[in-house]
Amino acid sequence: MPILKAGERHTVTLTLNGRPATGYAESRTLLSDFIRHELGATGTHVGCEHGVCGACTVRVDGKAVRSCLTLAVQAAGCQVETVEGLAPRGTLSILQEAFKRHHAVQCGYCTPGILMSLTHYLETNPEATEMQLREVIGGHLCRCTGYTQIVAAAVDVATRLREAARKP
Numbered sequence: 001m002p003i004l005k006a007g008e009r010h011t012v013t014l015t016l017n018g019r020p021a022t023g024y025a026e027s028r029t030l031l032s033d034f035i036r037h038e039l040g041a042t043g044t045h046v047g048c049e050h051g052v053c054g055a056c057t058v059r060v061d062g063k064a065v066r067s068c069l070t071l072a073v074q075a076a077g078c079q080v081e082t083v084e085g086l087a088p089r090g091t092l093s094i095l096q097e098a099f100k101r102h103h104a105v106q107c108g109y110c111t112p113g114i115l116m117s118l119t120h121y122l123e124t125n126p127e128a129t130e131m132q133l134r135e136v137i138g139g140h141l142c143r144c145t146g147y148t149q150i151v152a153a154a155v156d157v158a159t160r161l162r163e164a165a166r167k168p
């Protein structure tokens with residue numbers, strides 16, 4: 001990336017949920033703001049803006065990251081996945097279905113970030129235990145649900161994935 005004067009903007013091209021996307025970002029622009037304001041993908045929420053609440057979690061090149069702690073220019077050329085990518089053709093993912101079934105959403109502010117973290121964890125740890133899933137969920141603040149339903153949804157998916165993997 002070239003060195004720019006204050007206020008000048010970089011052209012940032014990345015892949016957003018499988019499609020090429022280009023926008024403009026100052027050197028200091030956060031990935032969360034870039035995704036929402038420049039690319040118009042407002043499913044990613046912003047809460048604390050300092051890495052605590054987890055609402056802004058997205059995946060960058062397959063890893064779950066806090067987009068409020070990532071600069072937009074750091075994601076140039078990367079594969080970025082947001083909550084919109086979980087249901088590309090309007091069909092909910094297995095985790096989203098479980099959230100619906102277990103009433104794991106109230107205001108929904110925390111939900112996109114939790115979905116992205118759990119999706120990542122369950123993909124990379126299909127044998128996840130309840131304690132492990134609680135650890136992942138513990139990285140997110142939810143002020144509404146009391147967490148019980150969120151844990152139930154995550155455990156439900158882990159159980160289904162485990163059973164599916166064991167089918168001959």
Ligand code: FES
Pocket residue numbers: 045046047048049050051052053054055056057066067068069
């Ligand atoms: S907005 Fe990024 S962790 Fe809270």
Ligand code: FES
Pocket residue numbers: 104105106107108109110111141142143144145
């Ligand atoms: S559902 Fe409201 S913050 Fe989690």
